Amino acid sequence: MAFKSILVPTDGSEYTKFAVKEAIDLAAAIDAKITAVYVLDRALFSNMPMDTAVLNVYTVLEKEGKEAVEYVKAEGKKRGVEVETKVVEGTPVKTIVEMSGDYDLIVMGTLGRTGFSKLMLGSVAEKVVRFSSSPVLVVGKPAEDRQ
Template identity: 45%
Template sequence: MYKTILMPTDGSPCSFQALEHGLGLAKALGAKVHFLYVLENPAQAIWIAPESVPYGLELLEDLRKAGEEAVAKALAMAQEKGVEATGEVKEGVPIPTIVEAAKGYDLLVMGTHGRTGLDKLLLGSVTEGVLHRVSVPVLVVRCR
């Protein structure tokens, strides 16, 4: 049924809870997984003054390292469970990047904090944004 599973991660405890569920499912189904960390360039999200460009580049590199660490941890989790996995850090805007990547997979597994009210308004929800735009089945894991 599901032979290929995309599992986006942001490196948060919530996303790793979702990965645990997804890896258990992948193991049971004999599916391959791919981990995706979307690196959003902060210079595109906020205005950066010319004098702060060096700090912006340093921030981007720190975010890239965090992404690489999150993917490495996810790959280690997959190896520990005996699940075939690949992973990547990809620069882009999270929702459209995940939606586009999902086109090549049978299932998408993501975590959600289940925020409501002002938190949801201010912080948004990548999972909800993806859920409303993707054409493949999605397993949403609500975090504890």
């Protein structure tokens, strides 16, 4: 299977930057295009009245999302990789899984939690792996960065 389109979900965190690097390296090597997506988690706002404070938080998160996908675009440009950016509203797992059918590969980061913290917090990456219609490459911190 040829990977010509790669979806890279990002939240702008340090651990996602490892996945961004791997996705760009891969895309550069095989001449693939990347779509970077940031999902504004609708669940964070579903039970709150839309007052000024909530709108301010939403605006901050939207700005964070734009910065996260623009980071991917800038990193791609350095390597000559075409990157499309999207900031969308939804539930991260559901949105990424719904988008998965439009891409040949998903490359995403993980915190690498185990045990109780994984059980309590869940894992977006794990659920995407389970339900995605496309292959998923999950990237953790490099071994030298783990502590």
